[in-house]
Each structure stands twice: as C-alpha cells, then as structure tokens.
Amino acid sequence: FGREGKPIKAKTRNQKRMVEVCEVNDIVFALGPAGTGKTYTAVAIAVRALKNKLVKKIVLTRPAVEAGENLGFLPGDLKEKVDPYLRPLYDALDDMLPMEKLNFFMENRVIEIAPLAFMRGRTLDNAYIILDEAQNASPLQLKMFLTRLGPSAKCIITGDLSQIDLPGHQKSGLRQAVEKLEDVDGIAVINLTTEDVVRHRLVKEIIKAYEQIEAEERARKERKKAEQNADKEELIETKPDWQPAKPGQS
Structure with a gap:
C-alpha cells in the first residue's frame, strides 16, 4: 500500500x-x-x-x-x-x-x-x-x-x-x-x-510512431552503408593490375 x-x-x-x-x-x-x-x-x-x-x-x-x-x-x-x-x-x-x-x-x-x-x-x-x-x-x-x-x-x-x-x-x-x-x-x-x-492512451501511439521513424532511419543508414561498400568493391575490381613505368625505367 x-x-x-x-x-x-x-x-x-x-x-x-x-x-x-x-x-x-x-x-x-x-x-x-x-x-x-x-x-x-x-x-x-x-x-x-x-x-x-x-x-x-x-x-x-x-x-x-x-x-x-x-x-x-x-x-x-x-x-x-x-x-x-x-x-x-x-x-x-x-x-x-x-x-x-x-x-x-x-x-x-x-x-x-x-x-x-x-x-x-x-x-x-x-x-x-x-x-x-x-x-x-x-x-x-x-x-x-x-x-x-x-x-x-x-x-x-x-x-x-x-x-x-x-x-x-x-x-x-x-x-x-x-x-x-x-x-x-x-x-x-x-x-x-x-x-x-500506462500513461495517457496517446503516449503508446506516439511511441510507436517515433519507433517507426527510428526504424526507417536505421534502414536508410544501412542501405547507404551497403551502397558505399559496393562502390568500394567495384572500384577495387576495376583498378588495373599494372602501373605505368616511371621515367628512366625500362
């Protein structure tokens, strides 16, 4: 009590x-x-x-x-x-x-x-x-x-x-x-x-709405990170294996 x-x-x-x-x-x-x-x-x-x-x-x-x-x-x-x-x-x-x-x-x-x-x-x-x-x-x-x-x-x-x-x-x-x-x-x-x-009935809906916003933001960041990693991998794959000879080198 x-x-x-x-x-x-x-x-x-x-x-x-x-x-x-x-x-x-x-x-x-x-x-x-x-x-x-x-x-x-x-x-x-x-x-x-x-x-x-x-x-x-x-x-x-x-x-x-x-x-x-x-x-x-x-x-x-x-x-x-x-x-x-x-x-x-x-x-x-x-x-x-x-x-x-x-x-x-x-x-x-x-x-x-x-x-x-x-x-x-x-x-x-x-x-x-x-x-x-x-x-x-x-x-x-x-x-x-x-x-x-x-x-x-x-x-x-x-x-x-x-x-x-x-x-x-x-x-x-x-x-x-x-x-x-x-x-x-x-x-x-x-x-x-x-x-x-257990607060006002609308608090539950407010929390759910913000959780959705946060989930969408996390998904956006994950997509961006995945795209950046893919770009790096593509750059590595397309990089030539040879390097031009420096002046004076045969």
Missing part, C-alpha cells in the same frame, strides 16, 4: 514479470520505452523490500547527463543542480510513502537519492539499489556502479536504449552490460514494450 492506503500493484503482464524476476535475481535489467512504468515499478519493489525488512536502506541514482546538459554548467549549489535530474525518483517515492515518513527516511539516510558519479568508492550492502536512466551511463560508469554492490545488495537497472542522451559519439554502457551479463546466473533482463505503457 502507498500513501493514504492506496494499493500499489503491477498493472501489466510485463510489470508483473518484472516483480517476479526481481524476487529470484540479485541484479535485474528492466528495459523499455518511456511510460512503461520501469522506474515506478522498481521503486515500488524496493519500498516493499524495505517495509518487509529485507533490506536496511534504498539507494536511488541516475546519471546526471540528459539532453546534452552537464552539472558543471548549471547554476546554483549541488542540490539545486542535481534535483531536476532526480525528480522522477522523488515523485515515485512521494506516491508510496507518507510525507513525514519519507522525510524521516531521507534525513536518516535510510533512503538516499544521488547522482551516479557519487557512487564511486562506496560499497553498498544490505540495500536495494536502483540505477534509473542507465542508457545515459558510459561503460566505465556502469562498471563502477555494478562493482559497488555488497554481498547482501539487490539491484534494478532501468533504461531505454532508444533515448540515449550521451554527448557526441559516446557509447552507452547499458547496451554493452546487457549483452555481456544477461547469461550470468543471478542476473536477469526483462523487456517492457509499448503494450506496457
């Missing part, structure tokens, strides 16, 4: 699977588009574990890199800088815990919300840890995060590989981590889809 006794439960088949998978695995990657309830479900799972005294604390974190912004270029003190990035985590918690209890937990560091960079050098044990928006973590950042886990820690990593906001050509660590770790015992991957969208 959340605030004011409101029951909180999984609303879709994949959200239910996410809950089940988290019960039997220590690390779970929850992937899917916006609006599928990845973050909300993850926070609900962690809060339930805390209420049932399965863990002593919750740590919620996000990369503080979105839409090309960097903390170093934002005005204000640290809290003012990071709060906008962490707001979705606050919102989920606010829906599940009475305000006075949430404030107590945060003041006593039972629940901690911090940017991903602040995890470096720590060991997080007897805790439920959630890394949200993990598609915006670099490979080194994700490795750093995953190696923070103590013996009694559990972890949910959420992300959407179609919404990578890393600058330039920087690679997302999430894709690499899923590919390398999904077959490791104790690690699971759950994929949510547009069928799991």
